[in-house]
Amino acid sequence: MEPPVTPGRQPDPAVYSEVESSEEFRELRRSYRMFAFPVAVAFLAWYLLYVLLSSFADGLMSTKAVGHLNVAFFLGIAQFVTTFLIAWWYARFAGARLDPRAERLKAVVENGGRPAAVPGPAAAPTTATDATPEETV
């Protein structure tokens, strides 16, 4: 019924459901969503605000700020700056808060659901220091 997905290295489906209900996975999902969803809504709102101001707030946008540089120009540059900042911020957040957990859970799944060298998938992140999941490339 299923398509020919991958040869080898595919864990038992039951393992996924077990990991999905583990506390550590729920924490990973929560911290990812608590970051990504509000930030996505915020930048979309900020971009739409800029589009609406450009369309309907002629007076504000044409106010000269420095020399020939007006408010519209600075707001446009601000869109670039916020895009760069969010990209950098997310990379930093993900590197510190998501990647270590994700790698540990991946090792658990690939170990057939058994914790990789730590007692229980619900173990606190700090106790899992000796779990060295390998980067499977």
Place this chain on the structure above:
Amino acid sequence: MSAQALTLAAGASDHRPLIITLFSVFVAVTLGITVWAGRRTKDATDFYAGGRSFTGLQNGLAISGDYMSAASFLGIAGSIALAGYDGFLYSIGFLVAWLVALLLVAEPLRNSGRFTMADMLAYRLRQRPVRTAAGTSTIVVSIFYLLAQMVGAGALVSLLLGVHGDGPKRLIVALVGVVMVLYVTIGGMKGTTWVQIVKAVLLILGTLLITILVMDKFHWNPSSLLGAAADRSGKGSAFLEPGLKYGVDTTSKINFISLALALVFGTAGLPHVLVRFYTVPTAKVARKSVNWAIGIIGAFYLMTLALGFGAAALVGHDAIVASDKAGNTAAPLLAENVGGGAGTTGGAILLAVISAVAFATILAVVAGLTLASSASFAHDLWANVIRRGKVTEKNEVATAKIAAVVIGAVAIVLGMYATKLNAAALVALAFAVAASANLPTILFSLYWKRFTTAGAVWSIYGGLVSSVVLVIFSPVVSGADDALFSGSDFHWFPLTNPGIVSIPLAFALGWLGTMLSREQPDAAKYQELEVRALTGAGAH
């Protein structure tokens, strides 16, 4: 006033040997790379995903190469040169859109899919209907985008090489088509990725050089550049404010909001962008590559400001319009100007370099599109729908190559005869279709537990059909001076971009289809998808 414009037309024949030489060197070098990459392409993972062996920087450059089409290079510089601030306004949507891809799409797609967008969508839903829908929308989006590039290539070549008449234009379109098919069939994803990298580096260097020369003329003072541009535009300070292009009346304002929505939601639904996330080993590298792309694309759009306003200030409105009404030759004209002016060696060299970079841009983008659409045909429609998975890897890759030849032939024929289509409108349409048909299903499928096959099928076909139908009955096709059928008028939809209607409609249909179907979502499969998407367990 038209003296300078005439130099481009007349001088084009002097520059022709140099432009053709540079372009031939590019084609020869990239074909060499393609053959080299082809020898290293052994299995389907190599052909579709470049062996998943690219680094974050390499893939970031390749993403930028795929994304910075001739429409953005020549089109945005030209729009800024003619419409001032509104050209800049247009470019911002193209950049901000990458945050959707970064935060919500790139990593889970990399972790849960294999070769195509449909791999991820079909994960927890019923294979055949979802793959059929996603494969269809992938091919439709790619054909629109491909057609835009082909039409642009024909128009551009006649301007830059000074060739006129349908014969030479069609010859160029055919040449572009043949080279792109060679890249894809011989080099697969490895070859195509390296072509993108070479092109992105050339484009960035060319743009950087012109930017430096322009800024130097204005003593690195943006205010005096803008002042000079406003003075020479004939529109004064209005040139530096929003409104010249998109603010004419309420319809054009709503039109712009519609376009902005299509850009911001469309990028993360473009098939040729999505498949690039499969060319790296892990989700973490996919994230790095998007971050590189954001940096490169952002820097590029900032430089188009210098190009556009520089062209307005140095070349002047009249000379730009005399050369091309849409402003597409503003950047090459500016290159000639800052190189020393018409008739000088420096001017001739820079004009030739920038023109060759523009050709390279078109070639690389069409190759990426052909690869993405032929991969989706072979992997989704042929292997999984028609043959129900009973097909060898070798047969699937061979099918993809045949599909690339067929899609290439279709693009060549359409490109030869559809020269009246407006390239910019076609690109905007491709974004609108991607935003309506693809993105809602991608997001629902990743983040909504209850989502079902019916929801996906309703959303994809609903988004696809509504956006295409609205365009058919819009001023793009009839009832306007620059419409496809300018002689007749059967339009009833006032906007040139359907996004503001079709995107919310596609989201609503995804929800409605799910709520109305009695199908039970596969809870275990969703758990599996969530774990795989977030952790990378079992990733290909």
